[in-house]
Amino acid sequence: MLEITNISKTFHPGSVNEVFALQNVSVTLNDGDFLIIIGTNGSGKSTLLNAVAGSFITDSGKISLSGHDITKWPEHKRASLIGRVFQNPFSGTAPTMTIAENLSLAAKRGKPRGFNWALDKQLQSELRDRIRTLNMGLEDRLGNAIGSLSGGQRQALTLLMASWLKPDLLLLDEHTAALDPKSADQVIRLTKEIIERDRLTTLMVTHSMQQAVHLGNRIIMMHKGQIIHDYKGSTRQGVRSEDLLHRFEEVRRREQVDVRVAELLQRMYV
Amino acid sequence: MSLFLGALTIGLILSLLALGVYMSFRVFKFPDITAEGSVTFGAAVSAVLLVQGMDPGISLLAAFAAGAVAGAVTGILHTKCKINELLAGILVMTALYSVNLHVMGKSNIPLVDAKSTSTVAEKIGAWIFGQTTDLNWFGWEVSIRDAGMLISMFAVVAAAAFILLMFFQTNLGTAIRATGDNPQMIRALGVDVDIMMILGLAISNGLIALAGALLAQYQGFADVQMGIGMMVWGLASVIIGEALVGSNKQGLVVTGTVIGSVLFRLLVAIALRWGLNPNDLKLITALFVFAALVGPTIGRSFMNKRGNQPSGRTV
Ligand SMILES: Nc1ncnc2c1ncn2[C@@H]1O[C@H](COP(=O)(O)OP(=O)(O)OP(=O)(O)O)[C@@H](O)[C@H]1O
Ligand SMILES: [Mg+2]
Numbered sequence: 001m002l003e004i005t006n007i008s009k010t011f012h013p014g015s016v017n018e019v020f021a022l023q024n025v026s027v028t029l030n031d032g033d034f035l036i037i038i039g040t041n042g043s044g045k046s047t048l049l050n051a052v053a054g055s056f057i058t059d060s061g062k063i064s065l066s067g068h069d070i071t072k073w074p075e076h077k078r079a080s081l082i083g084r085v086f087q088n089p090f091s092g093t094a095p096t097m098t099i100a101e102n103l104s105l106a107a108k109r110g111k112p113r114g115f116n117w118a119l120d121k122q123l124q125s126e127l128r129d130r131i132r133t134l135n136m137g138l139e140d141r142l143g144n145a146i147g148s149l150s151g152g153q154r155q156a157l158t159l160l161m162a163s164w165l166k167p168d169l170l171l172l173d174e175h176t177a178a179l180d181p182k183s184a185d186q187v188i189r190l191t192k193e194i195i196e197r198d199r200l201t202t203l204m205v206t207h208s209m210q211q212a213v214h215l216g217n218r219i220i221m222m223h224k225g226q227i228i229h230d231y232k233g234s235t236r237q238g239v240r241s242e243d244l245l246h247r248f249e250e251v252r253r254r255e256q257v258d259v260r261v262a263e264l265l266q267r268m269y270v
Numbered sequence: 271m272s273l274f275l276g277a278l279t280i281g282l283i284l285s286l287l288a289l290g291v292y293m294s295f296r297v298f299k300f301p302d303i304t305a306e307g308s309v310t311f312g313a314a315v316s317a318v319l320l321v322q323g324m325d326p327g328i329s330l331l332a333a334f335a336a337g338a339v340a341g342a343v344t345g346i347l348h349t350k351c352k353i354n355e356l357l358a359g360i361l362v363m364t365a366l367y368s369v370n371l372h373v374m375g376k377s378n379i380p381l382v383d384a385k386s387t388s389t390v391a392e393k394i395g396a397w398i399f400g401q402t403t404d405l406n407w408f409g410w411e412v413s414i415r416d417a418g419m420l421i422s423m424f425a426v427v428a429a430a431a432f433i434l435l436m437f438f439q440t441n442l443g444t445a446i447r448a449t450g451d452n453p454q455m456i457r458a459l460g461v462d463v464d465i466m467m468i469l470g471l472a473i474s475n476g477l478i479a480l481a482g483a484l485l486a487q488y489q490g491f492a493d494v495q496m497g498i499g500m501m502v503w504g505l506a507s508v509i510i511g512e513a514l515v516g517s518n519k520q521g522l523v524v525t526g527t528v529i530g531s532v533l534f535r536l537l538v539a540i541a542l543r544w545g546l547n548p549n550d551l552k553l554i555t556a557l558f559v560f561a562a563l564v565g566p567t568i569g570r571s572f573m574n575k576r577g578n579q580p581s582g583r584t585v
Binding site for chain 2: 053074075076077079080082084086090091092093094095096097101102104105106108109110111113114115116117118119161
């Protein structure tokens, strides 16, 4: 279970660049919940995920995961509970290391690392089996540097790595945004498979209304560092992408002072 | 011939330095100038111990440990105190200059009378060849000491390179490599990248100090100035090594680095023989590394102008 209670984060406090990126945000996820986060650019979606992952320590509030109070834990310590896929396909893998080596690093997520071989026989055969399920033909290229793969292949592998040891929480930040439509579909299908198979508790950020309505069991909409809508339970059931767009439109009308944001919205969603 | 053997032996000794530079500069992309202080630190520590009659093997271990401490300090300055990489190295290098003078008590310690690695190597030579008089290799007179030293250094370097390569295949070693490759990724997999960097720089400078200690014992003295220019020297060896193997497979690059170091030393010996002014040596080394750094970039823009695919790799 993930409990986010009243967390806030201000970047550059007290300066002209002051940004209230998160303002008293609270969300609770039960085990197996799959939450989709949508919202305009700069609304704080990534900041929320980063706060949970521990990229920075929040200014106030509390975060607890699986019974641990992780509010003050450094990022590498939280990694023992959290699997993560980034927006940029370059972020999730070590490019000069081989596919097999990258996966072996993930197979030790959050565990002590000593002088045992990173790639023992058992892990190697397990690697081959699990990579085969991706259906990308990568099982024959385990010794290739991951830097030689396409963005879609890398994201698929990063997803496999993040879920190699079943994480208590999976964080996905627009992990298909940098991919061509075909690869994006493939990675989304894989995401769905893995999450359903392992019943992973998941936070996923997306700009695609399509993905928002077809995946997950709950949607929250963020704006200016706050959660402005929460579709769950029966309200979540009937949501269509038009409804979400309608909500965005409402936000836009309320925001007419800031014409540039409106233009941006228009370009992105209409 | 003894000139040739000497160049080979020094080339082998300095390949430990090159491996250390490979670790900081290539694995972490960390231009670690601490190397210049660590070479002397290793030499100083081992020289002082040898003069006091300590076992040569222990003096080498102590040198490694001393270098490791220096590297760890640089790592801590960079990761925990957020000091820029170059500046962290410069600070430690500068501080080491005083430390080295304190350790040695003077600016130069002669080792000709002390029992050192060379003495041990001479015994090994005598044991291998079963004689104590000069050898005859292809018509050349070779002293047992030189032959023993060459063989011993070859063994030491082969062992060091092998251990390093094996280490890079362990869970800890792959985490260290990933730290250099993509810190964001390995942090998300639960690794404290600060610790990895401190550990990696410690190993790097340990190797470099070991090279300093062996060099002092081979040439028969430790000198407070002996570290000057060593980082660029190591870098030159790494670059030659990479060019030789033409691949970035780690096993090949590490082997290439050792060969690069020996080759570079041989080239220098030949150039000196042909009348190169020894004072110009560091200038030429620097020019060589400069050329290796900008060469690929110039080559690439030249190729681009001609409408070809980009090629070559940046340093
Ligand atoms: N490290 C940082 N330093 C300063 N400001 C930041 C930092 N990270 C985020 N911000 C600011 O916080 C606000 C929220 O950013 P965030 O990245 O969370 O938005 P987002 O909802 O993920 O947007 P997008 O859809 O564009 O990814 C933005 O105004 C951003 O400029
Ligand atoms: Mg974002």
